[in-house]
Every structure is written in structure tokens, then in C-alpha cells.
Amino acid sequence: MNNFEYQNPTKILFGKDQIENISKEIPNKAKVLLLYGGGSIKKNGIYEQVTKALKGFEVVEFGGIPANPEYAVLMDALKIIKEQKITFLLAVGGGSVIDGTKFLSSAALYKGDTPWDILTENIRTTSGMPFGTVLTLPATGSEMNSGAVITREETKEKLAMGGPGLFPQFSVLDPTVIQSIPKRQLANGITDAFTHVLEQYMTYPINALLQDRISESILQTLIEVAPKVMKDPKDYKAAADFMWSCTMALNGLIQKGVPTDWAVHAIGHELTALYGIDHARTLAVIAPSHYRYNFEAKKEKLAQYAERVWNITEGSVDEKAKQAIVRTEMFFNGLGIDTKLSDYTRDYMGTAQEISRRFTVRGWNTLGEHKNLSPSDVEKIVTMAY
């Protein structure tokens, strides 16, 4: 096991009717900016619950944060924060709204001229404007971590930011929100959380026995609840297990003391930037090819995953490892998620070269847990995913 530091101060309020408790978590006399996305919260009753809970606070609203939170939109929100002297941010939404709010938390206290520098210059945020979240779509884990990914349409960029100042003060996880989520987004959420675990697990053995088993626990739980959640989003028991699994998949715990990969995300982000493919679906496209291309480096963990998660106990390490990749594709397919780029766009020729070119320009020569994947490797992985 590698040395590690771990601290996660976010307070989780989990369960039915927890939204009404947010008033106890927001400082008295706070001036709150309520941030949300396309407005689905006004149809499913969450907006009503939140505004009721915020009674007594001075509240300003900012809706319209798009999926893949857009820098230009967020800059409009930042203007409101400054003009209205906002002191607390409340994100009500999925990963995009929460990530956008994290950017605003950082940008609100940023001393430099251009907040975009936070992303391009990798400035870690040690102190941001305090914020809480009400999660409406389990998937990204952003509700209990300190990272965010922001998109800039103008330059077709999608970049990450983070820092210890960007943990939410609190996050409400009410599994009943799942009832009104479209199936397509539920499938995305399951796929996203599943791949988050894989990025922190599918590397090489390092004798972190407990971290491995907890990762496998999350994968097993997602596999067990996925059909139930897809069949009946009103199944509260399944929704609760699904929601908590998504949070645990990316709250930092399972990555401590172990090597992590994240190449699937790095490549997947480009597919979203280029073609607007849903984030989770880009992961399902890239992961199988990535594991096949890096088979020798990953086969021991792939075989362990085959045995413990998929109960594949027959065959050699190589055979089990190969079967595990197939089972992973089948799992995604079973959710209605396609796993080839050509399923999403006819215009895929040249994509591998373009992504490789972008990585070269950025100097990204060290992807993967061994930090040995070059842009030319990335080109081959993407080609395998056509």
C-alpha cells in the first residue's frame, strides 16, 4: 500500500425528506445563490421542497447551467455573485450543476484577472465560497469530493480543477429523486459510477486488500441494483443502494494508497468535447479498448475482478481477464449503452488522430497508472474503439 493522506469533511444527509434539513446547515444570515440546470427541478417537486426549506434566507436564483458546465454561462453567474454580494452557494442538480458551483466557489474568491486560469494553470483551491448541494442525479460523486470538470465551448476544451477548499459543506442524498430521472440518464449514472471505480481499481496489485474489496463491493452493488433501478425507479430500496454506491465510488476513499489510472476519462472527455456524446457513454466506449490495449499491465487485476465480481473462476489468468472485459461490455450494453464510437457518430474517421494531436499539444505523454501511455498509444486505443 502506498502512503496516503485522507480527509473528507462533507456532511451527508441521506434519505427521504432530508431536503427540509438544509436550513440547519446553511449559516444564519447567509445570502444564498440557488443554482440549477435546465429546470427539471421545477417539474419534479424538488424546487418546491428546496425553496420551502430556504424560507427565511435571502435567496437569488440562477438556472440554466448546462450538462458539461459551460464557462461562459458560469461567468454570468459569477457576475451575479459579485453584484448581489452572495455568501453561500446551493447547487440543486447533478454533477454538472455541482461542478459548475465548485468553479464558482473558487472563482468568487479568486484574486487573479481571468478565472479560466484556475483550470489552465492547475491552481488548487484551498479556500472557496462555502456551498452545499442537493443531488438530483446520482452519477459523478461530485457531491462528496473536491473536484470539478468545466467545459469551454469557445475553445472546445474540457478541463479539471480541484483542491481541499472545494468539498461541499453538506450534500443531501434523497433517493426519491431517482423517480423522475429519464432512463437514459439512469443508465448513464450507473455507467459513470461503475467506471469511476474501475479507474481506481483496474491497475496492478499493490496489496491494498481492503481498498480492492471495497471497490469490488461497489461494483457488485451496482451490478445487483442496476436492473431494479432501470425497471422501476420508484423502488426506494434499490434507489438508495444505487445512490450511496455512486457517492462512495468517487469520494476519495477507494483511491487512497493505490495507483489510479483515469486515462479512460482523459480520452472520454475529448469525445464529449468533439461530438457531444454523453460523458458516461464515452467511458463505456473507451474502457474496453483501453483494457484490451493495456492487457499485459492490467491482466492480474482484470482476473481478480473476473473472479470476485463476475464469479468467473474457470480458466487461466489471461482467459479470466479477457472474459471480464467482455462481461463489462455486456453490462453496459444491458443498460442500453453502446460501446463503440461508430454507434454514436458516422463521422468517426480521424478521431484517434485528432485526440492524439490534442494530447501532444498539451504535452500529455504520461497517461495511465504506469504513466507510460503516449499520444501514440492513445491513438491506438481510440482506433480500437471505432
Next chain:
Amino acid sequence: MNNFEYQNPTKILFGKDQIENISKEIPNKAKVLLLYGGGSIKKNGIYEQVTKALKGFEVVEFGGIPANPEYAVLMDALKIIKEQKITFLLAVGGGSVIDGTKFLSSAALYKGDTPWDILTENIRTTSGMPFGTVLTLPATGSEMNSGAVITREETKEKLAMGGPGLFPQFSVLDPTVIQSIPKRQLANGITDAFTHVLEQYMTYPINALLQDRISESILQTLIEVAPKVMKDPKDYKAAADFMWSCTMALNGLIQKGVPTDWAVHAIGHELTALYGIDHARTLAVIAPSHYRYNFEAKKEKLAQYAERVWNITEGSVDEKAKQAIVRTEMFFNGLGIDTKLSDYTRDYMGTAQEISRRFTVRGWNTLGEHKNLSPSDVEKIVTMAY
């Protein structure tokens, strides 16, 4: 799954040579009280590492906190805290030193006349004097939770306290400390952590799929590393897995959203108070009888534990559940831990009646996850453990 709130702000510094980083975690200009136990830290090099790391801070020392931290001794330390105007506490030790330090953290800011009231009147500590820990004996999980158990020899009492103000600011978990721990204490640590998980798991199914699997993960890891740790405490890999498992067993995570029991601890504490039996050994004495006495209520989870943790896949639910209890006893026995009260004292007759009497006096009529165990049930459980 039940509704829950979860927050754990303790910062973990895990791994070799992490002690040297404590100076970054203690506030500048703090006046530190360094608390420790019987002095083993002066023999194994930890004291030297800690004092080196504290260079530049004003430090006062208080050694001699006994196993089962004694109120009278802690009151001497409290006097020093007040006289010397201490502002930060640093516990260097196992669960007893850390628990004692938590009592002091609370008592230092307590406004009432008699700090013992914190224990007898169940006063929750919302704000205590800040403290950190350097863990020298993995077992109790106290390094990453907000609870403590304090003993008072004068009245033969052992009582619990806690509250959100009693999380350590930081805890150093350096697995190399295990090298100098006597085998008897290593066996105690494994047994203690194992039983902590059982208290939060061996209840009834509530569809908290992930919590169940994480609990099973900790049990499986402890079973896997126990022989390695006992055979060679210098095996760093095994020591690291052992240490992290003990912390994860009682940092609050696996108890969230599920029923918990804790009757084994409640009864076990009395055996320590009456006979001075090591805490962990009292748990190994009580747990099997407790599970046999409450078999009907717990058999579904016992059978799940049999299947997933012990790979007992043959037989009926009852058969698997019974076998699981036997395997648990065998596991403790394999560590050199006896599982009958008569193995520890010849003078055991009347113990069940005495413990039952104490519980009656205290009005403890609602033990166990169903809150339906009376002092008369406790009497039967203890008798079965003779």
C-alpha cells in the same frame, strides 16, 4: 436502508514516516500536552520521532495513562491542562490513550463542576480542545471516530461518551509501529476490530447492500492478514492492511443506514470492570453466546456472513448460520484468544446475576438491534458464556 447523517472530518496521515508531518497539522504557537501510556513509546523509538517532529512547539508531557483509561489519572492531566494553559492535545498511544485524550478534550472546555457528569449524564461534546493522535496499536478505531470509553476504578464503572466535537483533527497511522507490539496485544487488536464490524453487521437484513459488502470486506481482510501479522509483525504489507482495516471498522461508515447491536460491548465492558479481562477478550467471550441466544433474530445475517466471509455454501440457513458462529470462535481461538469466561477466571459463578443486576440498576432494558434484550436475557447470555 435507514436515513442517516454522516460526517467525519478527521485527517488521516497513513504510512511509513508520517509522524514527521504532524508539525504541519498542529496550529502555530500551540502549547501542546503530549499524552501517552505506560512508556513503551520510549522503547520503540516512537517517542523520539514525535518529540523530533514537535521541535519548535512548547510541549508538556503526561505519561502513565493506563489501559482502560482511569478517571482519577485523567483528572491529574486535566489539572496540568488548566495550570499550564495547554491549547492542543497530542495522544501517542492506542485506544486507551486516545480515549483518555478525548475525555480531556471535552473536560478542558466543560463548564460544569464535575467532569464525570459528562459520562453519567450523557452530555454530548459539540466542541472540545483540539487534538491529534499518533496511533501505536491498531484496534479500537478511536483514531477516526468521536467516541470514548472511560473507566472509574472507585465505582467499578466503565462508561461511554462522545459527540461531534471529539473527532481528532488528524491521526497518524504508521504501520511500522506494529513491529514492537506484543503478540498478545496484536491478537487483541484483530479481535477487537473484527467484533466492531460484527456489532454493526450481525443484526437483520435491511437492504443496505453496500454497507453489508464493506463490512464483509473488512472481515475478509482481517481474516486474510491475521496469520501474517501474528507470524511476522515486520511484514509491512500485512501490517498496513491490518491497520487500515481497524480504522475502517469503526470510523462510522459501515454503521450508517443500518441497525446496530453493541450488546456484546455493553456486556463485555462489565467483564473488564469486574475481572480486568482485556477488552477484546471479553468480546470474544460474549459474542458467540450472544449470537446463539439471539439466533432466530440474527440467523439471516449469520448465514449471509457464513456464505460471503467463510465460503460456507452448503446447508440450510440455520446450518450455515450455526457453522458461522463456530468458525468465528475458531478464528478467535486461532489467535490464542479463549472464548469462555471460565478460561479467564475460576471465580465466574454469579457473574451473570451481577451483570444483570447492574443493568437493572441502570435501567438498561433495551439492548440489541431490536431493543428487546432485558437484564434477564443478559443473564442468560452470560451464563451461556461460562
